[in-house]
Amino acid sequence: MRDKPQILGSRIVARSRLFQVEELDLRFANGTEVSYERLRGAGRGSVLVVPMLDADNLLLVREYAAGVHRYELGFPKGLVEPGESPLEAANREMMEEVGYGSRALEYLTSFTVAPGYLEFSTDVVLARELYEQRCPGDEPETIEVVPWRLSQAAELLMREDFTEARSIAALLLVKEKLNHGG
Structure with missing residues (x-):
């Protein structure tokens, strides 16, 4: 199984009542660095x-x-x-x-x-x-x-x-x- 990318940094770039948009700065095992965005939930399942x-x-x-x-x-x-x-x-x-x-x-x-x-x-x-x-x-x-x-x-x-x-x-x-x- 591959190692997960290293999170170099993260920040919230937008918010709503239900979600937050988080930008993640990542470094993959091969050295490639990229930024991803994801929707974060309210923490409840x-x-x-x-x-x-x-x-x-x-x-x-x-x-x-x-x-x-x-x-x-x-x-x-x-x-x-x-x-x-x-x-x-x-x-x-x-x-x-x-x-x-x-x-x-x-x-x-x-x-x-x-x-x-x-x-x-x-x-x-x-x-x-x-x-x-x-x-x-x-x-x-x-x-x-x-x-x-x-x-x-x-x-x-x-x-x-x-x-x-x-x-x-x-x-x-x-x-x-x-x-x-x-």
């Missing part, structure tokens, strides 16, 4: 939850996605609050977004999105043994809950409103896990 009502029925949410200015289908997700574990955050997000809690939460993996530019990861959690429990959330409008059959995953993947990479990867991961006795 995020979770994405795949809620399973039973062995074939999962819950999606349809909510507004400002980045693409349309409504998107995907799995419940959100930031881990200070003092929360990823599993606690997953259960809270489900209660806020789909009106269910879970008695069986299982951490599956962590995803990155555009790791060359974005310092951000999302923990993926499988939620089973659901029970009805609604908690108020911070969404500006009521989120539509859309039940979907896991056995119809191929149809979901072809939809124009199911394009978020983390949700697609989580769907395929859970489908593979459950099809092999997980």
Whole structure:
């Protein structure tokens, strides 16, 4: 495995409410020096939850996605609050977004999105043994809950409103896990 580049310096070159743009001065093992920019997050992680009502029925949410200015289908997700574990955050997000809690939460993996530019990861959690429990959330409008059959995953993947990479990867991961006795 290669040695990581040496960080010669770093500075914040822009800030927003959610992100900081950091410029890194790097020296690679071959002596090449370059500057990279990356988006730094707020230091909190995020979770994405795949809620399973039973062995074939999962819950999606349809909510507004400002980045693409349309409504998107995907799995419940959100930031881990200070003092929360990823599993606690997953259960809270489900209660806020789909009106269910879970008695069986299982951490599956962590995803990155555009790791060359974005310092951000999302923990993926499988939620089973659901029970009805609604908690108020911070969404500006009521989120539509859309039940979907896991056995119809191929149809979901072809939809124009199911394009978020983390949700697609989580769907395929859970489908593979459950099809092999997980």
